[in-house]
Amino acid sequence: MLRYEMRAGIWVYPGKGGWHFVTLPTDAAARIKAAMAGLARPWGSLGVTASIGKTRWQTSLFPDKTTGSLLLPVKASVRQREHLKAGDEPTLTIEIEL
Secondary structure, eight states, X not given: OEEEEEEOOEEEOSSTTOOEEEEOOHHHHHHHHHHTTTOOOXXXXXXXXXXXXXXXXXXXXXXXXXXXXXXXXXXXXXXXXXXXXXXXXXXXXXXXXX
């Protein structure tokens, strides 16, 4: 298993639905993309386990054409459990099972 820990800011997508994301730091995103080369799902998504604080969840990372990085969606239940909002910069962990 590969494990990456980082800090990144939560932001809200400016469209319908109020989706909250974290844009991974580009160096971490590059390492994750290299480690998962050839394993992408539809739309280029990569299946991972994410954790913030004591909350862990199964999710996907999505490529971001604007930044060249990866986006992590942060579900409402995670934000509520960890008392997070847009603008916060939590420490998060991404785990990848190869």
